[in-house]
Amino acid sequence: MxxxxxxxxxxxxxxxxxxxxxxxxxxxxxxxxxxxxxxxxxxxxxxxxxxxxxxxxxxxxxxxxREEFARDFIFPCFRAGAIYEGRYLLxxxxxxxxxxxxxxxxxxxxxxxxxxxxxxxxxxxxxxxxxxxxxxxxxxxxxxxxxxxxxxxxxxxxxxxxxNGIDIPVTRRKPWSMDANLLHVSFEGSELEDPWNAPSPESYRYCTPIEQTPDEPEIITIDFERGDPVAINGVSHSPAALVEKLNELGGKHGIGRVDMVENRFVGMKSRGVYETPGGTIIHIAHRDLEGLCMDREVMHLRDSLIPKYAEMVYNGYWYAPERIALQAMIDKTQEKITGTVRVKLYKGNVIPEGRKSPYSLYRSDLATFEEDDVYDQKDAEGFIKLIGLRLKGKTAESGSNWLKDGENCDK
Incomplete structure (x- = not known):
C-alpha cells in the first residue's frame, strides 16, 4: 500500500x-x-x-x-425482530x-x-x-x-x-465504559466485571429504578406502517423523534433495563447492563401486531432466522451480502404489518392490551367459543388422525400392537 x-x-x-x-x-x-x-x-x-x-x-x-440512524439502521433491525442471545436489542x-x-x-x-x-x-x-x-x-x-x-x-x-499539550477537561472519571445513543445506553467494567455484583445505583441513565417508578400505569397507542412505528397516541413523529419520545415514556416506567452476560464475537464472555426503553416498547408492540397480521408459516420461518440476523448485526456484518439478502426477505414479510397497538407501561413492563389492523387475519367467527356456521368441529377428528399417523408408527416400531386383528396399514 x-x-x-x-x-x-x-x-x-x-x-x-x-x-x-x-x-x-x-x-x-x-x-x-x-x-x-x-x-x-x-x-x-x-x-x-x-x-x-x-x-x-x-x-x-x-x-x-439521528434521523438516518433511526430510519435506516434501527428500524430495519426492529422489522427483523432482532435480539442477540434472546435479550440484547443491539x-x-x-x-x-x-x-x-x-x-x-x-x-x-x-x-x-x-x-x-x-x-x-x-x-x-x-x-x-x-x-x-x-x-x-x-x-x-x-x-x-x-x-x-x-x-x-x-x-x-x-x-x-x-x-503534547492536549487539553484534558477536569471531570470525574466514570467508573464504567459507557456507550450511549438514540437507541440505548450500555455500561461495562468497574463492579460489573464480577457477574455476581449488583450494578451500582449510579449506573442508571435512561431508566428510572423500578422502586422509584410511578405507581399508576400509563396507557399509550403506537401506530405502525409496514413494520415501522410512525405515531404515538395518534400523533405522527419522525423516526428519531419517535424513538426519543418512547425513551422518555419507557424510561419513566423503568422499561428496558437488561443485565446480562453475553458472548463477544472475539471469543470471551462479557457482562453488560443495557437500557433500551423506547426500543423495548417498539419491539413488544411490533411483535404483538405481527401476531394479528402475519401468516403463521411466514412468521415461523422469519422467527427461525432471527438468531442468525441478530448475530450478523452483532458481529459486524451489516454490509455483508447475506444480511442484505435476508433484510429483503424480512421486509417482504412486513408489507402488511400496519395497524395500531395499545400497550400499558407499568413497573418495567410493556403489556399489550389491544391491537387492530386493516390487514388483520383474525376471524372472530372462526375463533369464537359460541355457536358458528363456518367451522365443523367434526373435521378435527380426521385432521388429528392424519397428523398422528407417524406417532402410531413409532409405537408399532417399539413393539406395541396397535393394529386390530385383520387390519393393515393401508386402511
Missing amino acids: SKVEKVVLAYSGGLDTSIILKWIKQEYDCEVITLTADLGQGEELDGIEEKALSTGATKAFVEDL GTAIARPLIAKRMVEIAESEGAQAVSHGATGKGNDQVRFELGAMGMNPRLKTIAPWREWDLKSRTDLIKFAEK
Whole structure:
C-alpha cells in the first residue's frame, strides 16, 4: 500500500480519541480529518470542531445523523425482530455501521487512504468498524491505535496528553465504559466485571429504578406502517423523534433495563447492563401486531432466522451480502404489518392490551367459543388422525400392537 497521507478518524472529543488524533499525526506523519457523529448520545458537541482542529485535525466534520440512524439502521433491525442471545436489542452494534459508512464516504470525498477508530483489541467494535469499512471500500486501510501503540493505561494517556499539550477537561472519571445513543445506553467494567455484583445505583441513565417508578400505569397507542412505528397516541413523529419520545415514556416506567452476560464475537464472555426503553416498547408492540397480521408459516420461518440476523448485526456484518439478502426477505414479510397497538407501561413492563389492523387475519367467527356456521368441529377428528399417523408408527416400531386383528396399514 502507498503511504498514508490522510486519515479519517471517528472522533468523540474525549481523552482516547484526542490522544489518537495526535498519535496518528506523529506516527504516520499525515493529515487527520475527524468525524463526530451525533447519534443521539446527548453529549455536549458544542466546541468539538474547534477542539479537533486545535489538537491537529485539518478538517472536522460534526454531523447530526439521528434521523438516518433511526430510519435506516434501527428500524430495519426492529422489522427483523432482532435480539442477540434472546435479550440484547443491539443498541451499540447497530450504530457502528453508520459511523463506518460516513467515515468511508468522507475518506472517498477527501482523498484519504485510511480510516481510524478508538476501539480496543478486546471488544466487538473494532470488528464492526473494520468490517463496515471493508464492506464499503476494501481499498481503505484501517488504523487501530490500541493494537499498535505502547500506551497501556489511562495514566499513559494522560502523560502523552500533557507532553503534547492536549487539553484534558477536569471531570470525574466514570467508573464504567459507557456507550450511549438514540437507541440505548450500555455500561461495562468497574463492579460489573464480577457477574455476581449488583450494578451500582449510579449506573442508571435512561431508566428510572423500578422502586422509584410511578405507581399508576400509563396507557399509550403506537401506530405502525409496514413494520415501522410512525405515531404515538395518534400523533405522527419522525423516526428519531419517535424513538426519543418512547425513551422518555419507557424510561419513566423503568422499561428496558437488561443485565446480562453475553458472548463477544472475539471469543470471551462479557457482562453488560443495557437500557433500551423506547426500543423495548417498539419491539413488544411490533411483535404483538405481527401476531394479528402475519401468516403463521411466514412468521415461523422469519422467527427461525432471527438468531442468525441478530448475530450478523452483532458481529459486524451489516454490509455483508447475506444480511442484505435476508433484510429483503424480512421486509417482504412486513408489507402488511400496519395497524395500531395499545400497550400499558407499568413497573418495567410493556403489556399489550389491544391491537387492530386493516390487514388483520383474525376471524372472530372462526375463533369464537359460541355457536358458528363456518367451522365443523367434526373435521378435527380426521385432521388429528392424519397428523398422528407417524406417532402410531413409532409405537408399532417399539413393539406395541396397535393394529386390530385383520387390519393393515393401508386402511
